[in-house]
Amino acid sequence: MEYKLCGKSGLRLPVLSLGLWHNFGEVDDFDNCRQMLCSAFDKGITHFDLANNYGPPPGSAETTFGKILKNDLLHHRDEMIVSSKAGHLMWNGPYGDGSSRKSLFASIDQSLKRTGLDYFDIFYSHRYDGETPIEETMMALVDIVRQGKALYVGLSKYPTEKAREAYTILKENKVPCLIFQDRYNMLVRNVEREILQLTEEQGSGFIAFSPLAQGLLTNKYLHGIPEDSRAAKENGFLKKDQVNDSVITKARLLNELAQQRGQTLAEMALAWVLYNRHVTSVIIGTSSVKQLNDNIGTLNNKDFSIQEIRQIETILNQ
Numbered sequence: 467m468e469y470k471l472c473g474k475s476g477l478r479l480p481v482l483s484l485g486l487w488h489n490f491g492e493v494d495d496f497d498n499c500r501q502m503l504c505s506a507f508d509k510g511i512t513h514f515d516l517a518n519n520y521g522p523p524p525g526s527a528e529t530t531f532g533k534i535l536k537n538d539l540l541h542h543r544d545e546m547i548v549s550s551k552a553g554h555l556m557w558n559g560p561y562g563d564g565s566s567r568k569s570l571f572a573s574i575d576q577s578l579k580r581t582g583l584d585y586f587d588i589f590y591s592h593r594y595d596g597e598t599p600i601e602e603t604m605m606a607l608v609d610i611v612r613q614g615k616a617l618y619v620g621l622s623k624y625p626t627e628k629a630r631e632a633y634t635i636l637k638e639n640k641v642p643c644l645i646f647q648d649r650y651n652m653l654v655r656n657v658e659r660e661i662l663q664l665t666e667e668q669g670s671g672f673i674a675f676s677p678l679a680q681g682l683l684t685n686k687y688l689h690g691i692p693e694d695s696r697a698a699k700e701n702g703f704l705k706k707d708q709v710n711d712s713v714i715t716k717a718r719l720l721n722e723l724a725q726q727r728g729q730t731l732a733e734m735a736l737a738w739v740l741y742n743r744h745v746t747s748v749i750i751g752t753s754s755v756k757q758l759n760d761n762i763g764t765l766n767n768k769d770f771s772i773q774e775i776r777q778i779e780t781i782l783n784q
């Protein structure tokens with residue numbers, strides 16, 4: 467594994483992190499979860515990304531993580547970075563959603579209980595909710611750190627202007643934002659417009675989620691929608707209509723280029739995100755150890771020639 471300093475902090479993150487959004491819920495096979503998590507750690511993936519609502523049902527990914535931690539990994543706690551988040555719908559009623567101080571404090575306590583951890587390494591505001599004053603959310607994050615419930619804080623999916631305000635408040639209170647988390651892959655590149663630049667100005671790291679566009683940037687859907695895929699599952703966030711001709715045509719052409727480079731499309735798609743110097747780490751999701759190993763193979767060839775970068779742009783722009 468390779469590790470990279472996160473922004474201007476002293477914390478190194480593995481360039482590949484593992485996310486538990488899908489495939490770690492109560493509905494998933496526990497032994498497979500255990501194998502994926504332990505294999506990832508054995509390969510040097512020290513960073514695990516959670517949120518209160520990951521499952522299904524919501525909360526169950528943290529419970530699964532907690533069980534595996536207790537049985538297999540607890541003595542490695544100091545070698546791990548565990549992240550969680552609050553801000554999306556978690557429980558019914560006025561306090562189970564959004565980014566109020568009340569919601570964040572209730573949520574982190576629940577998440578600590580489910581995982582069995584004493585503290586999170588990184589705790590995120592999962593989203594700007596459109597109504598809670600930024601000051602309230604940021605001061606909740608500051609106090610979460612001061613109370614020892616988290617070591618660092620992060621922001622996820624904030625619109626640029628709100629992110630700028632948030633960075634300022636956190637800095638003024640001496641709890642600087644460690645990391646910004648947003649979607650970034652070959653098909654969704656919004657962060658290239660402003661966010662990546664902002665993270666650099668502010669000295670924070672950037673971590674990309676859904677770097678494989680939930681599986682679209684792999685060889686999984688090149689010949690239809692397999693039964694065991696996220697797009698086929700009822701509780702998956704990838705919808706069948708997202709697996710459309712335009713995307714699959716691009717994926718086929720990218721797949722040919724990946725083959726010429728001697729790697730899989732998944733490997734090339736991850737390498738492409740990591741090629742951007744602003745990116746500290748990518749959070750992969752996997753449904754098997756085989757996928758995990760394929761994705762780790764990215765590290766064997768992360769470089770691109772100028773010509774390859776141009777070829778990729780041509781494919782993506784068609």
Ligand code: NDP
Nearest residue numbers: 485486487675676677678679680681684695696732751753
């Ligand atoms: P990816 O884009 O990496 O998609 C993961 C899916 O792609 C897998 O479940 C699998 O699909 C498929 N896949 C992965 N590797 C391979 C491979 N080698 N070959 C073929 N198919 C493969 O990431 P996610 O969308 O899962 O997001 C990753 C993490 O990012 C989440 O777990 C979460 O931690 C974080 N996240 C954060 C968000 C936020 O709001 N802050 C939002 C979304 C994600 P299949 O299951 O079909 O096999």
